[in-house]
Amino acid sequence: MNETAAQPILSVNNIEVIYNHVILVLKGVSLSVPEGGIVALLGANGAGKTTTLKAISNLLGAERGEVTKGSIVFKDDQVEALSPNDLVKRGCIQVMEGRHCFGHLTVEENLMTGAYTRKDGHGAIRDDLDLVYSYFPRLKERRSSQAGYTSGGEQQMCAIGRALMSRPNMILLDEPSMGLAPQLVEEIFEIVKLLNEKEGVSFLLAEQNTNVALRYATYGYILEAGRIVLDGDAAALRDNEDVKEFYLGVGGEGRKSFRDVKHYKRRKRWLS
Amino acid sequence: MLFFIETVLSGLMAGVMYSLVALGFVLIFKASGIFNFAQGVFCLFAALTFVGIMEKTGVPWPVSFVLTVGVMIALAWAIERFLLSHLVNQEPIILFMATIGLAYFLEGLGDLMWGSDVKPLDIGLPSGASDWMLDTFDIYVEKLEVVAAVVAAALVTGLAVFFQKTRIGRALRAVADDHQAALSVGISLRTIWVIVWSVAGIVALVAGIMWGAKSGVQFSLSLIALKALPVLILGGFTSIPGAIVGGLIIGVGEKVAEIYLGPFVGGAIENWFAYMLALAFLLVRPQGLFGERIIERV
Numbered sequence: 001m002n003e004t005a006a007q008p009i010l011s012v013n014n015i016e017v018i019y020n021h022v023i024l025v026l027k028g029v030s031l032s033v034p035e036g037g038i039v040a041l042l043g044a045n046g047a048g049k050t051t052t053l054k055a056i057s058n059l060l061g062a063e064r065g066e067v068t069k070g071s072i073v074f075k076d077d078q079v080e081a082l083s084p085n086d087l088v089k090r091g092c093i094q095v096m097e098g099r100h101c102f103g104h105l106t107v108e109e110n111l112m113t114g115a116y117t118r119k120d121g122h123g124a125i126r127d128d129l130d131l132v133y134s135y136f137p138r139l140k141e142r143r144s145s146q147a148g149y150t151s152g153g154e155q156q157m158c159a160i161g162r163a164l165m166s167r168p169n170m171i172l173l174d175e176p177s178m179g180l181a182p183q184l185v186e187e188i189f190e191i192v193k194l195l196n197e198k199e200g201v202s203f204l205l206a207e208q209n210t211n212v213a214l215r216y217a218t219y220g221y222i223l224e225a226g227r228i229v230l231d232g233d234a235a236a237l238r239d240n241e242d243v244k245e246f247y248l249g250v251g252g253e254g255r256k257s258f259r260d261v262k263h264y265k266r267r268k269r270w271l272s
Numbered sequence: 273m274l275f276f277i278e279t280v281l282s283g284l285m286a287g288v289m290y291s292l293v294a295l296g297f298v299l300i301f302k303a304s305g306i307f308n309f310a311q312g313v314f315c316l317f318a319a320l321t322f323v324g325i326m327e328k329t330g331v332p333w334p335v336s337f338v339l340t341v342g343v344m345i346a347l348a349w350a351i352e353r354f355l356l357s358h359l360v361n362q363e364p365i366i367l368f369m370a371t372i373g374l375a376y377f378l379e380g381l382g383d384l385m386w387g388s389d390v391k392p393l394d395i396g397l398p399s400g401a402s403d404w405m406l407d408t409f410d411i412y413v414e415k416l417e418v419v420a421a422v423v424a425a426a427l428v429t430g431l432a433v434f435f436q437k438t439r440i441g442r443a444l445r446a447v448a449d450d451h452q453a454a455l456s457v458g459i460s461l462r463t464i465w466v467i468v469w470s471v472a473g474i475v476a477l478v479a480g481i482m483w484g485a486k487s488g489v490q491f492s493l494s495l496i497a498l499k500a501l502p503v504l505i506l507g508g509f510t511s512i513p514g515a516i517v518g519g520l521i522i523g524v525g526e527k528v529a530e531i532y533l534g535p536f537v538g539g540a541i542e543n544w545f546a547y548m549l550a551l552a553f554l555l556v557r558p559q560g561l562f563g564e565r566i567i568e569r570v
């Protein structure tokens with residue numbers, strides 16, 4: 001189904017998600033993330049990126065959403081019926097869109113909540129705290145400030161650092177670039193790359209910022225109205241004329257939908 | 273002057289009770305966004321169980337205390353299992369209604385198990401006036417009230433340490449801040465709810481015992497919850513220090529008003545003064561004295 005050779009750590013097979021029992025949002029989404037890979041999930045507002053990530057981490061339940069079809073396999077186990085708590089213990093954690101730091105807790109307390117599910121003792125957790133501070137020196141400077149009063153960039157770092165504290169194998173990262181200055185976006189993605197290389201964390205990252213995402217990811221999927229309309233190696237996607245036109249803002253002819261231009265392609269994919 | 277001090281002191285002691293009850297409200301409200309109408313009945317139910325176990329089995333009070341703590345934890349678990357878990361994601365008003373139902377259910381259950389007569393609660397707490405205060409300052413203070421204040425202070429300190437320093441305490445505060453994010457880092461809301469309701473149950477037990485030691489364990493105990501409402505308005509629904517300070521202000525305000533204003537308006541101010549104060553306060557500072565500042569930035 002996809003061209004990456006490595007064993008997938010995560011595979012999502014043809015899932016359908018319904019909110020409130022009636023609103024069908026994902027209409028059969030399949031994707032996979034190879035062990036140690038960075039995969040981008042791209043798409044415009046409302047395409048269903050967040051819904052896909054929440055279906056995987058099972059945060060959907062809290063929003064009256066439900067996976068009604070398909071399966072999700074993480075490290076060879078079916079996980080769609082597991083609670084977020086179980087998933088975090090197994091090494092899959094989500095960093096939510098909009099950071100969601102605990103505003104009244106200090107930065108360090110925020111990081112420590114990430115270790116909530118761990119049972120390997122105080123020493124190991126302290127070591128990881130130091131590790132997080134080594135990746136995000138700015139968090140160390142602000143360790144005793146209330147997270148609610150830190151800057152957007154610091155909060156994004158805090159949210160990623162908090163997730164790291166759970167010792168994950170896989171992070172579902174939802175729009176890390178949201179509301180950040182380009183320079184800071186670059187800084188965050190550099191750290192993502194570093195974490196991927198040094199700590200071996202696999203990433204599935206949802207982004208609207210197609211340009212940055214495709215530079216750091218190895219593979220990408222493009223989601224439109226609850227369906228994957230295109231996928232491929234990041235380099236290939238970057239050179240794809242339609243991606244250039246619709247998502248990278250080069251080329252012209254006004255805004256169209258993949259649905260019009262690439263109908264045959266989508267068809268083909270759905271039949272495969 | 274001495275009389276005034278006596279009044280203030282006795283107000284403070286009563287206020288401690290209000291603080292404890294309000295504290296139970298705040299804990300549950302912070303962690304689950306539920307206004308627990310049953311908090312007052314919790315006090316009654318806990319005190320009834322505590323006295324009932326002693327009466328029926330003849331065990332000494334510390335044993336009964338431990339057993340009752342067990343009952344309150346079991347109750348918290350049952351509430352989560354049979355009530356909250358089915359109503360999760362519902363409108364706050366529905367959850368509020370559920371706690372009204374819970375209040376009546378617990379009232380009935382307490383009656384059924386332990387009978388509805390007034391029960392004296394005697395666990396050997398000292399009573400009468402404190403001689404030392406009387407001798408040194410010529411001030412009349414009930415020993416029992418001093419004990420109640422000390423116990424309450426210890427309980428609050430213990431809770432504060434628990435919230436600030438422990439892993440579970442941190443998780444509780446995390447849930448209070450942002451329950452979605454708490455879920456995302458693997459904190460199980462159901463576990464947290466059981467813990468919070470247990471803590472609220474234990475606080476209710478302590479309040480119930482103190483109150484019961486003063487005036488017996490009877491239905492009116494559940495009505496102290498009505499005093500908690502103005503305390504909450506004063507202190508802010510989400511603030512633990514607010515609950516404590518608010519309780520003390522209401523306690524003192526009531527007593528002072530009763531004695532110094534009462535004669536002018538025909539007495540019985542104590543019954544409504546708290547509400548007047550709360551109302552006045554609502555107009556000036558609706559978020560309460562210590563209402564949590566809403567951090568407004570993204």
Ligand SMILES: Nc1ncnc2c1ncn2[C@@H]1O[C@H](COP(=O)(O)OP(=O)(O)OP(=O)(O)O)[C@@H](O)[C@H]1O
Nearest residue numbers: 019023025044045046047048049050051052063208
């Ligand atoms: N809790 C919910 N209840 C009902 N519908 C929802 C809910 N959450 C999302 N939706 C709908 O599902 C669709 C996909 O939303 P989703 O948040 O997954 O998109 P997204 O790709 O993450 O968009 P964005 O880039 O704006 O974050 C939208 O049409 C949205 O209105």
Ligand SMILES: [Mg+2]
Nearest residue numbers: 049050051097
């Ligand atoms: Mg989104």
